[in-house]
Amino acid sequence: MNARVLLVEDESLVAMMVEDCLVELGYEVVALAGTVDDALAALQRAAIDVAVLDVNLGGTPSFPVAEALEARGIPYLFLTGYDRSAIPEPLRHRYGLQKPFRMRDLDRALHSLQAAGSAAGTGSEGDAAALR
Template sequence: MLQNKQILLVEDDFLIARPLAERLEDMGATVIGPTATIEESIALIARVPDIDAALMDVNLAGEMSYPVAYDLARRNVPFVFLTAYDPSLVAARFRDVPVFAKPVEFERVLEALQSLTDGKASSN
């Protein structure tokens, strides 16, 4: 469960973002966002200090979301990527980040988020 965890959702497709947000909320998470642009995402990260993890599309309306990923990494916020492209195309810098191909198997994403938030809690 993601009870009381704040999960940032970065996804530019409302038809994907809405069901993901609903599933996260069903698991007890507080969804931050969803955001659809790099600028909006970075601004939200700056305003919300206690994000536990993030679920992020690699491509936001034709722009790679790596600036958001760098910002999250700098703040020690774990995240997973979603992509409609070949997962092997994710930048080498993020090889250790879990990557899930769309359409997403929510249970696998949930397991990854749970593992990341459990790991974050034990490292604090």
Template sequence: MSEFSDLKVLIVEDEGIVALLIEDMLQDLGCEIVTSVGGLKQAYGIAATAQIDLAVLDVNLGGERSFPVAKILRERGVPFMFSTGYGAAGLPAELSGSPVLSKPFSAKALVETLSLALGESQLR
């Protein structure tokens, strides 16, 4: 059993193949994918109401940024991590300390970033 078993995860990713890759990697770790969405509007409602333990947020969703979704999650106390090709430098100041999974990534990098996101949420 993994330390991530039964972790309920929201994936916000607009690239279908990348979303499937993240889903597969998380499921291999024992996570439950609550839902995977590709748009900002869908992500708002789910982030505000769904019972989730963690969210993986692509920074760029078809030209829109996922930062408002991160703020909703932060207000709810739900840990999150960004998945991006821009690196941590692409985050606004108020989210600059958030865990970042740099694309492309390995399973090892995913596990490390998951651990970081979950560990930070326990410090809040």
């Protein structure tokens, strides 16, 4: 079964590119959200295995989405134009890739994230180690 992905990105061209990459890598994008509210709603209605979050959604940080994912034990990573220091310390272990990125780097980051989640159950400590 393909991993079901929540993609949170507000720039439509970037969202389309990342979605295409995810599909090409074998993932199923079950929800695409451009706002915090849309992403939180998607979490309520869709079965999500992993999420990819942009940090800045039209001037609003995606951190409430990250916190909701943490609470549900769903692994995720930030895919952002910002560096690691733009992410609050409690969520910094989820820093994944800086834009622009290579598709193989996205594939590697998602595989590491999922492998760590499988090895450690659904805890975030294993996920954190995979992204360091």
